[in-house]
Every structure is written in C-alpha cells, then in structure tokens.
Amino acid sequence: MSVIKKSNIKFLVGLFCLFTTTVSFAEVAVIVNKANNATIADSDISRVFLGKVKAFSNGDKITVINLKFKKPARNEFEDKVLNKSASQVKAYWSKLMFSGKGKPPKEFASDKDVLAFVAANQGAIGYIEAASADGSVKVIKTF
Amino acid sequence: MKKLTQSLLFSSMLVTYSAHADIAFNGFASIVGGVTTSNDEQLDGYDNTLSFDEGSLFAIQASSELGEGLSVTAQILSRGENDWKPDFEWAYVAYEANDNLRLLAGRQRIPFYMYSDFLDVSYAYPWISPPAGVYSTVINTFDGIGAIYSTNLDEFDVVVHGIYGNSDGEISVDTELTGKADAIFDNITGASMAVTRDWLTLRAAYFQADSTIGLLRLQPLVDGWSAAGFNDIADNISVFEDKSEFVEFGFQAIFDTVQVIGEYTELTTANTTVGDEDSYYIMVSKQFDTILASITYAVDEDHADAITGGVPTGVSPQLDALIALTNGATDAQEVDVTSITLGLRWDFHDSAALKFEYIDYSDDLNSDNDTGLLKAALVTVF
Numbered sequence: 001m002s003v004i005k006k007s008n009i010k011f012l013v014g015l016f017c018l019f020t021t022t023v024s025f026a027e028v029a030v031i032v033n034k035a036n037n038a039t040i041a042d043s044d045i046s047r048v049f050l051g052k053v054k055a056f057s058n059g060d061k062i063t064v065i066n067l068k069f070k071k072p073a074r075n076e077f078e079d080k081v082l083n084k085s086a087s088q089v090k091a092y093w094s095k096l097m098f099s100g101k102g103k104p105p106k107e108f109a110s111d112k113d114v115l116a117f118v119a120a121n122q123g124a125i126g127y128i129e130a131a132s133a134d135g136s137v138k139v140i141k142t143f
Numbered sequence: 144m145k146k147l148t149q150s151l152l153f154s155s156m157l158v159t160y161s162a163h164a165d166i167a168f169n170g171f172a173s174i175v176g177g178v179t180t181s182n183d184e185q186l187d188g189y190d191n192t193l194s195f196d197e198g199s200l201f202a203i204q205a206s207s208e209l210g211e212g213l214s215v216t217a218q219i220l221s222r223g224e225n226d227w228k229p230d231f232e233w234a235y236v237a238y239e240a241n242d243n244l245r246l247l248a249g250r251q252r253i254p255f256y257m258y259s260d261f262l263d264v265s266y267a268y269p270w271i272s273p274p275a276g277v278y279s280t281v282i283n284t285f286d287g288i289g290a291i292y293s294t295n296l297d298e299f300d301v302v303v304h305g306i307y308g309n310s311d312g313e314i315s316v317d318t319e320l321t322g323k324a325d326a327i328f329d330n331i332t333g334a335s336m337a338v339t340r341d342w343l344t345l346r347a348a349y350f351q352a353d354s355t356i357g358l359l360r361l362q363p364l365v366d367g368w369s370a371a372g373f374n375d376i377a378d379n380i381s382v383f384e385d386k387s388e389f390v391e392f393g394f395q396a397i398f399d400t401v402q403v404i405g406e407y408t409e410l411t412t413a414n415t416t417v418g419d420e421d422s423y424y425i426m427v428s429k430q431f432d433t434i435l436a437s438i439t440y441a442v443d444e445d446h447a448d449a450i451t452g453g454v455p456t457g458v459s460p461q462l463d464a465l466i467a468l469t470n471g472a473t474d475a476q477e478v479d480v481t482s483i484t485l486g487l488r489w490d491f492h493d494s495a496a497l498k499f500e501y502i503d504y505s506d507d508l509n510s511d512n513d514t515g516l517l518k519a520a521l522v523t524v525f
Contacts, residue, residue, distance in 0.1 A: 043298065052293075052300050054242040061242070069493055083399075085430065087490035091267045094524045097169055098204060098267075099252065099260030100216050100237055101245075101291065 027130035028077045031115070031137040033122045036060070040140055046082050048125060050092065051102045056123070064105035065114050065126035073111065073129045080143045081127075170203040171524045173265045175223075175272075180515035186504060187275055188224060189516055196223030198272060198518070200263055202232065212239035220263060232263070232284060247289040254304045254335040255280055257346055257393040257406055265522035269402075269437045269488055271498050274424040276443030276480065277408050280389065285310045285331050298340050305334035306350075324359060328352040329384070335391070342398060346406075348391040354412055356382040361416065361472060367465045379450045380416050380469065387412040400430040416469075418447035418476035428486075435488040445478035479507040495523040 030045055032038075038056035040048065047053045048062055055061055067074040069086070078089050096102035108114045111132035118124040119136040133139050175198035177189040188197040200223065206216040218233040235249030252259050261267045262283055272278075287308015294301050310328040333350030361380050368377035393406035407423040421444045428437035450473065451466045487499045498520045506512035 047295075047300070053295060085433075085490070086493065087433070087496065088430075090494060090524065094171065094264050095261045095267045098171060098202075098218065098264045098524075100206075100233065100235065100247065101260065 026072055026076055028073050028080065028127050028143045029130040029133045029139045030081075030125065030127045030141045030143070031118050031133060031139055032125050033118055033120075034136070034138050035122050036138060042141060045141060049077075049082060049105070049127075051096065051105075060123045063121060063124045065117055065124055066105040066107045067111070067114060067127070068107050068109050071110075073127065077127050077143070166205050166207045168203060168205050169525065170201070171264050171266060171522075172201045173199055173263070173271070173520055173522045175199045175518060175520040177516060177518040180517060181513075186502075186514055186516050189518075196227075198520070199223035201227075202263060204233070213237070214239075243292055243294050245291040245293075247291070248287075250284055250286050251289055251306070252283060253280075253285050253306060253331060253333075253350065255283070255348060255350065255389060256391060256408070257337075257395065257404070259283065264524065265498070265520060266494075266496060266524045269426065269428050269435055270439070270484065270486055271500050271518050271520040271522075274406075274422075274426075274439060274441045274482075274484070276422040276441050276482070277406050277424050279420065279422065279443070280410065281326055282310045282328060285328070287331070300339040302337045303334060304336075307332050310352075324357045326357070327355045328387070329355070333389070342396055344393075344395040346391070346393040346395075348389070350389040352387050353384045354382055354387040354415075354417075355384055356417070358382060358416075364465065364469055364472065367461075368469075371462060371465065373454065376450055376454070376469070379414050380472070382412065382415045382417055385412055385415045385417075387417075402426075402428045402430075404428075416447055416450060416472050416476075418445040418473070418478070420445045420478075433490045435486075435490075437484075437486040437488070439482075439484040439486070441482045441484070443478055443480045443482075445476055447473040447476040449473050477508060481505050481507060492523075494525055495521065497521055 036056065038058040038060065040057070044053055049064055051064065053062070075086060078084055078086055082089060084092065093104035097104065108117065111128035114126040114128050115132065115134065115137060118126050130142050174195065176193055176195045177197060178193045179186050179189050179191050181191065200220060202218055202220040204216065204218040206214060208214045214237045216233060216235055216237065217231060219229050220232040221227040221229045231250055233251055235247045235251050238246045240246060252262070254260060256273070256278060258268055258273045258278070262273065262278070265271060285306065285308040287306060289304065289306040292303045308331055310331060329352065331350060331352040333348065335346065335348035337344055337346040358381060365377045365380050368374070368380065388411050390409045391406060394404070396403045403426070405423065405425040408420070410420040422442065424439055424441035426437055426439040428435055449470050451469050454462065454466055456463055456466060482502055482504045484500055484502045489497045491497055500518045502516040502518070504514050504516070
C-alpha cells in the first residue's frame, strides 16, 4: 500500500516539475484595443490590474479582463507582473469585495475570449499567452 | 388575503428588479476551534474544553449595480458566539461620483484599523483573527455616511476615508468595570488615510465619538458622590455623552516573500472612569510556496487615573469608603499583557486555507493569568 502511495507522490512531483517548467517558459503579453493610443508606464501595469489606476492617460475608463483561475498564463502574470501568489491575489480582491471598495475583474475562459473582448472594446486591457496574440489587438508589453 | 397581495406585489417587484439588475452573491466563512493550555484560565472566550463556536462565522453578501454609478450591498453575518444569530454587518447604498470619489450611505464599517474593512474575512489576512489587543473597540460598524477618496499622485496611491454617524444599536460591553452594559456612540466622526508606494503602505486614523455607557454596576458610587456633594466626581464616574478619541498608526512593508506589519492604537474617554488603552503589535511573515509562517508580538496596556485626588481622606468613614471603592474601580482597569503568536497558514485550495495558531499570553501584573491558546481554522471565500 505504502509503495503505491510513494510512487503516486513521485509521479505527482514529476508532473508538478514538468508543469512548472512548461509554465516558466511561456511569455505573457499585455494587450489593449488597437485604437487605444494611451501610454502606460511599465510600473503602472500592475496597478491597473489591481484596480488602483482606473483610467488611461488619455482619460478613457479602463476595463480590466482576467483569465480564469488555473490558466497557466494567469499564474505567470500574477507571479511576474503582480508579484503575488494566486492566493494573495484572491485575498486582495476579497478585501475589496467584502468592503465595497471594488470588484475583481471579469474573467474569461480562454485567450481567444480575451482577444475578442479586447478587440471589441476600446477601454479594455487584458493579458494572454504571447503566442496567442494576433493583429486584432495591440501588445503593449511582454513579460 | 392582504398578505397574499403583499407577497405577490413583493415578488413582482423582485421580478421587475431582477430584469434590470443582476444580484451578485459572495460569501466567506471561518470555522475555528480553540482550546487554552491551562486549566482554569479563560481567554478571548476560550477555555480548556475545545470550542468550535467562538470565532466561527458565516457571511453572505448580496450586491447589485443599479447603473449610473449607484449600487446596493448587504452583508449578513452569523457568529457562533452569538448562537449564529444573523446580523446585518453592512447594508448600504454606494454612489460612484467619479473615478476618485465613492459615497456610502447606510450601515458600514468604521475604518479604525488597517484590517477594519475586512475584519471578519480571515482569508484576507495571515492570522485567524487580527491581534485582539489592538482590535479591541466595542463597535466596528455604524449607521451613517462615508466618503472614500482615492487618487494617484505619481507613484503614490492615496486613499482617504471619512465617516459620520451613530451606533445606537444593542451593543453591550462586558468588562470587569462595567459588567454587561448597553453602549451608545453618537456623532462618530473621523477619517483614515493610507498611502502606498510600491512595497510600503503607511496609515493613520483619527476618530471621535460621544460615548454613553450604562454603568449600572457603578451607579451606587455615582449616587454616593452626589449625596456627598461631589458632583464632579459623580459626573466623572458615569459615562454620559463623554468624548472618546481614537488614534491609529500603521504600516505594512513587503519585501518579496517577507512581510512586516505593525499597528499602534490609542483609545481614551476623557473625564470618565474608563481607562486609556494603548496597544500595538508587530508581525513578520514569510511565504514558502503555499505556506505562510508568521510571528506576532503584541502589547496591550490599559490605565485609568484615580479620580478621587482632590478629596480629603479621614473626614468621615463613608467618604473614605467611597474613595476606596472608586479607586478600586479605576485600579481594576489596569491591564498589561504581552503576547506572542506563532501562526501557519496553508493555502491548500484556490479559495480556502487552513490556519494554525499558538498564542502565548503573559500578564505582567499577575502571572497567575498567564496562559496559552491553541487555535485551528478553516477559512474560505466563495
């Protein structure tokens, strides 16, 4: 019995390593609408995604789009750009949600859905796997 | 029949309403078990039999955007220690005047502390509940109006939160001095301000209120001093529309996986027998993947000055007895407690965490009260 358990653990650890390795090679692209001519300083990107900056430099209202939990690009983005673990991000939005100070961004299931929304909404900003980016949106930064 | 019409009317209202606006439901819960390590000491409501109701809570929040910047939110919270009786913790209408200014009317939190806004959302902070010495005001919510102004000055994010209102509910304070007593706080006025830049947040808050606390247990003293002709002292024993003042300073510093948080608070109620409270804590935590380990050092010091200074002793036995009893009441409020909390938080799931805590209390006035408290909690947001 314990032999089976051990091998299970080994398998899981192996799987986990494989997973993290794959993830850390994926680049994440921050995208906005093609018509968006605002400039965003690199240091502002995390503040935008944490809801602290609510308007672009041109005055347009920002609509932040997130990927669903457990999407590799989301882990990557939260780690590299927001500098927070997944549970820290969740805790951050819980604080705002239960004190009436803010709502977490809308979540989409796939890069394709994020692309489509950003392409159709001028004030939108989101992130996707860099490889998924196409000409329908403007990439402002890759991490 | 009337009832039926009413309920029909109500449900048709609901139907019409939901056609216009979606209601979002969210919630959070903590299931906390705790037990003290010594045989006869009670601490924060815990004793030496494992208890699961003290500290456990369940909350549901419903909110709806009405458009044009208006939204309504209600949060209903049940606490195990109140026999799970549900209470409206928040119930307000908010108006987003612009990107910087948000106005709130209704029942809401008094932003006393760094964690006031999400005091019960254990998922949002390292501890099972925030340090009890600092987080010790008898009220946390009020009914009235609030304004939250947030802005960005270069790389500084600034949030100013001002409030005005009352707390006239059935709040009872239960201390050694008062026994169970009803408390009313009027004209609660004040503001907090927090400034964040990158890894550092600094916070300060000031509030004042007119406090009235029904100190029935001390009424004989009030009567005694009035009869003896010392109306000043009689006034100073009772807490009737006396001004309470609250001051807080806090900081939060994040260095990659290490976090340092500290808060200092001072609470005074002038011209009363209610003691002044000075409290602070400092917490250091480190994140190891899904485990957060923390250590918190906290100090809670209360002191009430004797109010019988101007009264001559030895004049009459009755007067001497009054002096002794009154000094006893102020002396009894002396508190000097130091605690060290060791905590672990394990984020084993995307919206739930397990927490373990050991709190070691030492009473610097009476070491017989020293005790330890062991707690475990399952906390979640949904």
